[in-house]
Amino acid sequence: MDTLRLICRAQADYARCIDDGPLEHWPDFFVEDGCYKVTTTDDLKRDEQAGLVWADSRRGLHERAAALVEARLPEQQGYRHIIGLPTIVSETQTETATETPFVVVRILRGGPTEVFASGRYLDRYRMMGQLAKLAERVVVCDAPAINGELALPL
Amino acid sequence: MDTLRLICRAQADYARCIDDGPLEHWPDFFVEDGCYKVTTTDDLKRDEQAGLVWADSRRGLHERAAALVEARLPEQQGYRHIIGLPTIVSETQTETATETPFVVVRILRGGPTEVFASGRYLDRYRMMGQLAKLAERVVVCDAPAINGELALPL
Amino acid sequence: MDTLRLICRAQADYARCIDDGPLEHWPDFFVEDGCYKVTTTDDLKRDEQAGLVWADSRRGLHERAAALVEARLPEQQGYRHIIGLPTIVSETQTETATETPFVVVRILRGGPTEVFASGRYLDRYRMMGQLAKLAERVVVCDAPAINGELALPL
Numbered sequence: 001m002d003t004l005r006l007i008c009r010a011q012a013d014y015a016r017c018i019d020d021g022p023l024e025h026w027p028d029f030f031v032e033d034g035c036y037k038v039t040t041t042d043d044l045k046r047d048e049q050a051g052l053v054w055a056d057s058r059r060g061l062h063e064r065a066a067a068l069v070e071a072r073l074p075e076q077q078g079y080r081h082i083i084g085l086p087t088i089v090s091e092t093q094t095e096t097a098t099e100t101p102f103v104v105v106r107i108l109r110g111g112p113t114e115v116f117a118s119g120r121y122l123d124r125y126r127m128m129g130q131l132a133k134l135a136e137r138v139v140v141c142d143a144p145a146i147n148g149e150l151a152l153p154l
Numbered sequence: 155m156d157t158l159r160l161i162c163r164a165q166a167d168y169a170r171c172i173d174d175g176p177l178e179h180w181p182d183f184f185v186e187d188g189c190y191k192v193t194t195t196d197d198l199k200r201d202e203q204a205g206l207v208w209a210d211s212r213r214g215l216h217e218r219a220a221a222l223v224e225a226r227l228p229e230q231q232g233y234r235h236i237i238g239l240p241t242i243v244s245e246t247q248t249e250t251a252t253e254t255p256f257v258v259v260r261i262l263r264g265g266p267t268e269v270f271a272s273g274r275y276l277d278r279y280r281m282m283g284q285l286a287k288l289a290e291r292v293v294v295c296d297a298p299a300i301n302g303e304l305a306l307p308l
Numbered sequence: 309m310d311t312l313r314l315i316c317r318a319q320a321d322y323a324r325c326i327d328d329g330p331l332e333h334w335p336d337f338f339v340e341d342g343c344y345k346v347t348t349t350d351d352l353k354r355d356e357q358a359g360l361v362w363a364d365s366r367r368g369l370h371e372r373a374a375a376l377v378e379a380r381l382p383e384q385q386g387y388r389h390i391i392g393l394p395t396i397v398s399e400t401q402t403e404t405a406t407e408t409p410f411v412v413v414r415i416l417r418g419g420p421t422e423v424f425a426s427g428r429y430l431d432r433y434r435m436m437g438q439l440a441k442l443a444e445r446v447v448v449c450d451a452p453a454i455n456g457e458l459a460l461p462l
Contacts, residue, residue, distance in 0.1 A: 080272035118388035234426035
């Protein structure tokens, strides 16, 4: 399979892991020193590096996933990701950078299903055999404010 | 074309048939003894087999489509399906099983367009030449309750 | 790359141009005498040709984009397109006609993110080397009424 198709598959599997579980496997889509960050278009323009959520290692991601599971978040709410076609923005010997639009709807227990977030993934992938692993995922949300701390990963 | 691409095309055509009509052609996406079922994630976990909607033959699907058309449902509401990339979960000589995320927005006459349902299709396809036909589609809705009886097919 | 894949890429780039800017590049996805039109399913059935928005040259599209930028529309609202798989409906030596479902969510400053429009693109593409350019895009909205004049392109 070509790189684009491997990346499509990795993105579909990533979304399934969050939407259908188990959330504990989410860090495995990243490389060991993989970085995950949630930010907004506005913050990105102002070059604010902080982000709403930040983890710069698979261990940090595991801690985050464990905290969310312990808080029983996956029992109270669910996501459904809809992901567009990735655009390859640059490619080196070792990494492929892509940009991919997404919309996430959130399903609340006993409540409505609503659009929770929209935006784009700025990803850097490293190919490991037939697997595309995330060296970095920057989730750039369209909305100027989003409460990322109390949410499942995007 | 490879199997995945044929399945993608079948899923796109299925959605167009419901979203843009004619609804009467919907059963043709199934094999003769094809099964269609709508259920929820919760019911699936509890292994409740009943489902909200159930048909286990193309004839049953034709009856259902005819009843919806007679009730003038397609004139009162419309759907727009957005379908993600299918994941092949297993493959035998005769069948391919896939899992595919979806979101459906509903357009009401004179009303708003809202997210109506989200979930995933658990499909089993049989290849008939260049056509992938559904031996089974289990629509697993994310929301714990959905009124499937009064709705267009998902 | 085959035609379908080139068209998928053109559609993804078109959406990125509107969702992430710069809007001024939007006319470049059309051929010189390209036509852009927004209509509804109901109007299409009644064969009403007028449409809500209409431009029949790249120059007309440039004027429209400039007017929207001058009105500071992109600062007040944003879109996120989610686009389904295109279906090739006909193909000639020079053009490929496709039909593609879409949903657009709109992000308002300080407001919620909501489903703004759903529908399908009826496109005619001309291949220019490795680029698929729009000879015509008819945006057919599902909802019977949509205020197209005060909106970003779909």
